[in-house]
Amino acid sequence: MSTLHFVALIPFIAAIFIPLVYHKFRHIHTGWFILPIPLVLFVYLISYLPTSDAPMATVKNSVPWVPSLDIHYTVFLDGLSLLFALLITGIGTLVVLYSIYYIANKKDEPLNNFYVYLLMFMGAMLGVVLSDNLIVIYVFWEVTSLSSSLLIGYWFHKEKSRYGAQKSLLITVTGGFAMLSGFTLLYVMTGTFSISEIIALGDVIVASPLFIPAMILILLGAFTKSAQFPFHIWLPDAMEAPTPVSAYLHSATMVKAGIYLVARLTPVFGGQAEWFWIITSFGLFTLLWGSISAVRQKDLKGILAFSTVSQLGLIMSLLGLGSAAFHYDVVDGQSVYTVAILAAVFHLVNHATFKGSLFMIVGIIDHETGTRDIRKLGGLMSIMPITFTISLIGIASMAGLPPFNGFLSKEMFFTGALNSTTIDVFNVQTLGFIFPIVAWVASVFTFVYCMIMLFRTFTGKHQPEKLEKEAHEAPMGLLISPIVLGSLVVVFGFFPNLLAYTIINPAMQAILPGLLEPGEQFYVNIYHWHGLNPELFMTMGVIFFGAFIFLNARKWQETAFYLKERDPLNTIYDNGLVGLIKGSTAVNDVQMTGRLRDYFSFMFVFLILIMGYMLWKTNAIAIDLANTAHISPYMYLISLSLVIATLAVPFVAKRISAIILVGVIGFLIALLFAVFRAPDLALTQLLVETVIVVLFLLVFYHLPELKKESFKPAFRISNFLISIGVGLVVTLTALSAHAFSHENPISPISDYFVENAYALAGGQNIVNVILVDFRGLDTLLEVLVLGIVGLGVVVLIKYKATKGEDI
Template identity: 50%
Template structure:
């Protein structure tokens, strides 16, 4: 297995093995075991990076080759950047969570299993080269993030938040899948690397625009872009380590990743870069404004994340304005914007991770995240303050931190967009919005650091607030240090990490990070930044005193309100819709089914048009057969008019036996045998159940209802007659039966083709069939055993217990002739049933028939001697018999694995046996034996369960 696949599989394997591993060390926090996952991944990816010469690494493993879907992984610069983020920040988050989640109070095993699942899914997204595989992992991130957000599943808010994130990202994912498929049709490939190769041909396809729009929906929902951002603030119900991981560094960046990944494909398409830029900028300014108004630390961070994601989205949009090889004089701006986006992505991962973690520390130490109750923590937690100050300054874009560099590049790209737009109003909007949002960003960064740690200490707090343990502090410290290093020495990561990632987006991009420095002279960007600091500082000073800011704005149309109304409306609407045509009664539901059946058959026949009923070539009718058909029809028509229960049962039995007659006439010996025994056992069962119930009451049904039922029944019957005639008259294609007739003996060694089909060619169907039967028999057993509430007092009014015992349990026939004959016949029937079982491969018979025959012998015994005698004579639990039968059939199927054959491959051979002479031995008979035991067990369970019910 290629190393890439091993790395991808690692978190999944670890997640699965975690319960066992943590049982081996019960006193160890499961997080220490889980920590091995990201650490190994980090080591693996770093090794791959140093080993490779910069060329993308590809590896493929077959998954569904017949559909052209394989596990094709590709590790290029962009994937490497994300893989290192996922494993690096993953390791820090796991370390942090070990000290955040109490082993004794929280279900840490479940937590880490979900976290590792998410990690693997996220890795899968960034490593997949195949769009379908990517989609699978994409949805897996949604599902695992749902589980993580709902980790505290007893809290309604957690569940609501988790559901919201799942619904929004799941819907986007579905849209994206449709987009992928359209893209696959247009480009004749689902591999990203191949699609990029044929980008020019794709640009001419009419499917490109819809595909792009649908994929954009996936990007926007996943990366919480306006107006799909609503799920992110609610997702803050997750434990803080989850927020630090999913909602700052990884999951929400999956959308950005996809946009960046597809940049070479869609660059130059107006819909693509236009909507990315516009939505990104709108999200940027909206998120930053909302962040200022928050009073909860995590909510503030959530809106700030939305805003920062908008920033990167806008930069990716600006970075895809010019396709590769564009002759535009501004073509170089594209690569510059993309470079800025990547740098900010890295910066954001560092500072936002650190900020979430410090928010968690504050929550952990003081018990609150409410900014109105926090303040003055600097005295108690100086190190935590230093960390959050560094991270906040980076977020605000203050030198010498990394955020300053990317903010400068962002302003540069915004100004470039203005230049390229040559003075148009829309182009002017880009720098204007960028500047406004940066000022807001400065304000909320200040609020986060200052309102938590500065100012007077609040009295309401318990006295014992202090620095957290090293484990909580170390991870944010590392991230804050990274934020600082990114500013002081960007050359450490830029050439090795960011430039290769940029090359994945713009293959011909020049070195974008070479001139990156904190001071590069007085430029327009620097002036803009200075203005941001000035205005932002003023706003920060004025914000607490400016009342309108703190007034909650109640809009008649909020996005959250729309989401909730939509959800409630769907709920109520579907209920109303269902109630409009369903009354919960069986008759109505069944009626609909048959109306639809008849109507669809009529419509299908009308559409096909050329269905003709040909009466020639039919088999001739003898007098005897004619009478039989008429008798069948007469018995059928008499059933609804039967006055008593008994009569109705017997008439139905008559119909069944007539059908047996037709099976005999039309050369179906197996069917005739089976149907005959089934009919006998069924009628016995009918009578057993209903003989002692009061007489069938005449149904008091309104004439209209009766008429409606009659009409539906007539239409359905007519439709069936036409189907039968239509199927006969017009064969559109040949039957596959010839295959079975030709190969039954050569391939399966059996002469009874029907039996061979059942146990060999279609053995898997039979396998499942006996399982279904088994389930039915257990259900019957359970229903009989179940004591319904109020049953005890109903007992007297229904069937009297003593009477029932008399007629069924203890009852035995007084008929001496029956008893004497039964003893003899029993063995005859049993022998015959065994003959049927073993002859089945060549002659009429088989497991089903043999088993039913055996069961009917036992039923005869119970009639003659009473159920109690049977139970004494055969002290077997028939449920175990059927379980053994299913196991035997299953083992026969599994046995073929030992010979390297697929499930249920049968073998046969001929052997000279003592006493029996030349004989055929086939594993199919073994399978049939399994069927036999199963069916005997099931039938007897059913019969005895009813008898046991007293």
């Protein structure tokens, strides 16, 4: 394994030791032991940044995991994965430092849980962005969903935290299942799970009838994770998590996973109209919906939540618009259609900086005043001057005001939207004019909620009577992380080209491969002044109309639109969840009757239907008695005895007699095993039957006399039909398998074990070799199940229930 393989594994390894550290050093905040991990990883990853104008070298190292299924832990580091890995570790370092001062080191505060979940999430996100194998990505993908829900529900004593955790888990995991189906279809089309190999087989995928289903299923996974409409509803409720979690998961990392997946698979699907229209349309609508919804919020984290939804829609729409670049030539390293991809990559970084700082600032305000409600806040500018300064920088950047980095990427967003009207593919001429309109309207509302955040919090009258705490400036420990992020907002605003050929260009080459000649790079030159162009006039319009709406807030703040903070789509989710629970309860009431007979009936009917249907569907029913072996007379005697004993069981009224008959059946089966030269099975059967008969006799001896039961005819008939059906299906299956084995002779699997038991496993007992080596994992899991059952038995034995207490 290479060093890069451990980048994603180190956080998981460290998480194992967190409980030990937490209990051993209770007087020291656990975060201090965590802080070096993301910091060291960040410094290590920086070493892969290109140091000159030469293109970034791609690193690919593979370790086999399940080679027979083409599943390998393959690390793939290019400009795109490096960008996300740096965001994950860099923001992660600042979040851990922020958490040390934000979450108090109290006895009742389970910090060990918090940091275990945080490291799990960090490792899983690194695994997602650094893996080349789709199945490995899926495994890490679902771990991000699990760990993020645990972080959201960290304060599980709060009902809203539990609700938000459940909601995020249900939506993102469901999307993950759809994504896994899409990955499987890609494998069917290409025969590989390797993304780099799939990209090389793009023409094969486009020509396949499975292209559209695979694309839609994968986008479902990306849209649910990156909170695109209508799956965005989990993100606002996830704000119940501690603020460091919100700053990490919901501004820089988890919600960007879907963005990463779309960017990574753009070379596969990007040249097609369906990809262009779906991503662009959903992205723009999410941008608009999120910005409008943010205006209605009264909680600062609620505003930032919908702001994040809106900004994610902006980045997603840019990736959609930029996918049209595959249909145009790049001259001198630039094209009017690659500017959208450039803007997406640049805004990805910008959003992480200004939104991360703003989440931390909101946490500081909550920490120092006891509330995030803008109706209770006001006048904090003079009380919290440092907090106000950082907020001003972050909010101005989010609003798209110069000279901050958000202004630069917002201008490029306008450029990309305007350029879309000139695209002469995908029939964009019909509706392309809507793109810049939606972009501009959404930007107006973005400006409005930015002004609401700034002025309602820091200006106006101070209302100490409405605050839970006496407001004061935060300690420096809480301010370090947002100061660093706020400084980056300013630095990237004044010197954006610091990222041009170290971050942006390598990421663009990963998203748009094949557009450049070998050794050529995209032309990246970001600057503020472009003259009096349409983008500048659009920005001026945003400021003018946004200020007008904000200044006339009193006229629309009493409307139903403003008063309804909760997204109306939540009603659909809540009602759907209630319906799902009622439906599952109804099904459960039908199935879980408490009667063993019913459970066997369900299983046997299912067996009859499935096996019978497959036999009929595949035309597999065949009977060939020509190749059967000679049956000795004593075999007829054994079989007849077995049939008589079996048929007698239902008609016996005495328990003891029934037990003896069941034992006779078991011993006769053991005799059959011995006749067919399976002494190990015969011995096992004899031992099991002996123990069962003895135990049954001991137990049933102490039970009351069996009362004669009367059964309705329908009950007897259904039992009879199910019994006949099972026997018929199993017999037909056995006879058909026998007939086909002679019609199409193939080497039986037993030959493989005979030939390889000693050569591969060094064992002469083939049965033992099969169980321990060839089926080692299966046997291990069986032992694990038995171990869990054993622990359950021990707990029940040691548990002493008090009188009237349910166990």
